[in-house]
Every structure is written in structure tokens, then in C-alpha cells.
Amino acid sequence: MGVLTIGCFASLVGSKSLDFCLKLAKAAVDKGHKVNIWLSSNGTMSAKANQKHLKDYSHSEKYMKEFLEKGVEICECEACALARGIQKSEAIEGVKWDAMHWYLAKIYNSDRVIHIGGE
Amino acid sequence: MSVIDLGFLIQKPPYKSETSTLGLTHAISYQVVDMLLEEGQGVVPKVCFVGEGVLNCLKGHKAMEHYGVTSIETHIKNALLVDLDLYVCKEDLERFGISEDRLIDADDMGAEKKLQIVPFSEIQNILNNSKHILVF
Numbered sequence: 350m351g352v353l354t355i356g357c358f359a360s361l362v363g364s365k366s367l368d369f370c371l372k373l374a375k376a377a378v379d380k381g382h383k384v385n386i387w388l389s390s391n392g393t394m395s396a397k398a399n400q401k402h403l404k405d406y407s408h409s410e411k412y413m414k415e416f417l418e419k420g421v422e423i424c425e426c427e428a429c430a431l432a433r434g435i436q437k438s439e440a441i442e443g444v445k446w447d448a449m450h451w452y453l454a455k456i457y458n459s460d461r462v463i464h465i466g467g468e
Numbered sequence: 469m470s471v472i473d474l475g476f477l478i479q480k481p482p483y484k485s486e487t488s489t490l491g492l493t494h495a496i497s498y499q500v501v502d503m504l505l506e507e508g509q510g511v512v513p514k515v516c517f518v519g520e521g522v523l524n525c526l527k528g529h530k531a532m533e534h535y536g537v538t539s540i541e542t543h544i545k546n547a548l549l550v551d552l553d554l555y556v557c558k559e560d561l562e563r564f565g566i567s568e569d570r571l572i573d574a575d576d577m578g579a580e581k582k583l584q585i586v587p588f589s590e591i592q593n594i595l596n597n598s599k600h601i602l603v604f
Contacts, residue, residue, distance in 0.1 A: 356602070358490065389494075390486050449497035453511050454504035457472060462600040467487050 351460040358467035360391035388425040417443040471510040475598030491604030492543040545574035
């Protein structure tokens with residue numbers, strides 16, 4: 350099985366790019382691939398805990414928790430999160446906080462990389 | 469294992485979104501990636517400015533004055549200072565009527581590297597030789 354790293358810079362709400370990333374990650378995990386997810390820029394908001402699932406808005410917490418249980422490594426850019434007022438204590442438990450070199454290191458060890466840029 | 473090239477393609481104009489800055493800061497972070505890799509492993513970013521992305525390379529940014537943020541010019545200078553290879557598409561510069569003397573350099577910081585103006589065909593070769601490509 351392969352290693353897939355997904356970098357997502359798009360926001361959870363306001364675009365469907367992050368929703369696409371999560372569903373793509375789920376498909377890969379279900380097929381037995383190792384998946385890493387890097388959240389940067391507006392993508393960092395998707396790792397915030399206690400999201401209310403309103404039907405009109407995308408929702409990531411359920412996916413994130415499921416991924417973490419299945420061994421997916423999820424990491425968000427600490428600087429991007431702090432700049433948006435998101436504290437580590439507010440993040441979904443198990444999500445890592447690190448800097449951009451984490452993403453480059455995961456890319457190094459990946460068979461495929463899908464980089465979804467921001468808006 | 470070995471050292472791999474990563475292609476960074478910057479194609480958005482400056483300050484329209486955060487992407488150009490993120491492309492540069494992610495590339496610059498290659499300096500410390502070694503601590504997460506094994507002996508002999510490494511990544512070498514190849515940063516390519518194409519399309520409207522070449523507008524990032526114009527000197528004289530006033531980002532701190534107008535937006536209160538570090539300028540993309542400063543990030544480009546830092547990238548040159550840490551010996552990254554930064555390529556600017558020749559055809560796109562011509563399309564915008566931008567001459568070489570209007571481009572950023574980091575001479576004042578003592579950088580040995582300069583922005584490299586290259587034809588698009590060379591940028592294609594750089595991307596073809598990269599293990600992965602990140603589009604910003």
C-alpha cells in the first residue's frame with residue numbers, strides 16, 4: 350500500500366475543497382493506504398473541536414476523529430492557527446501542531462502528494 | 469534514500485491571497501526539515517514564478533506600510549539568502565513588460581543567489597524533474 354500526503358489550505362466553510370480532501374482521505378484510508386494530512390492557512394479551522402454540524406455547512410470533526418482512530422496523522426500549522434485565534438487547547442484531541450517542515454518531511458516519504466491550495 | 473527536488477509553482481499575484489507567502493515560507497522551511505528525516509535524506513525546493521505569479525518578484529513592496537505584514541519581497545530575499553533557486557518565467561515577464569532591473573534582489577543582505585529568469589520550457593523541465601509539485 351502507498352503513502353498519500355494531502356496538504357489542504359482551503360477553509361472548512363466557504364469552499365468545498367476541504368470537504369473534498371476529507372472524502373479523498375477517507376477513500377484512501379478505506380483502501381488501506383497510509384494517509385497524512387497537513388492543514389495550513391484557512392485549513393487550520395477544520396481541526397477545531399466542538400463544531401456544530403449545521404446542515405448548510407461542511408463539517409470535519411467526525412472525519413478527523415475517525416481518521417485519528419485509524420492512524421492517519423493530522424497536523425496543523427501552529428502559526429496559521431494561532432494567527433486565526435485557534436488555541437491548541439481548542440483543537441481536536443490527537444491533532445498535531447507543528448511547522449511547515451513537518452509537511453515537507455511527510456512529502457519526502459510519500460508516494461503521492463495532493464496539494465490543495467487556498468482561495 | 470537521497471535528496472529530492474520539490475517543485476513550488478507560484479502563480480497568484482501578490483497579496484490577492486495568502487498563497488504566494490505560503491509558497492515561499494513552506495519552501496524556506498526546507499532548512500530545518502533535516503531534523504525530521506534520516507541521515508542523507510533531504511528536500512530541495514525549486515520555486516518557480518509563472519503567470520501573474522511573476523508580479524510577486526517586482527521590487528519595492530510596501531506591505532508593512534499598507535497591510536502591517538511582512539512583505540513577499542522580504543520572503544523572496546530570505547529565500548535567496550538561504551540559497552534557494554528561484555526561477556521567473558521569461559515569457560510572462562515580457563507579457564507584463566517587466567524588465568530585469570525591476571526585479572527583487574538580495575544584494576543588500578549579502579545573498580549570492582539571484583532570481584533566475586528562464587524560458588517556460590526550462591520551468592517545465594524543472595517541474596518534470598521534481599518528485600512532487602506544490603501549486604500555490
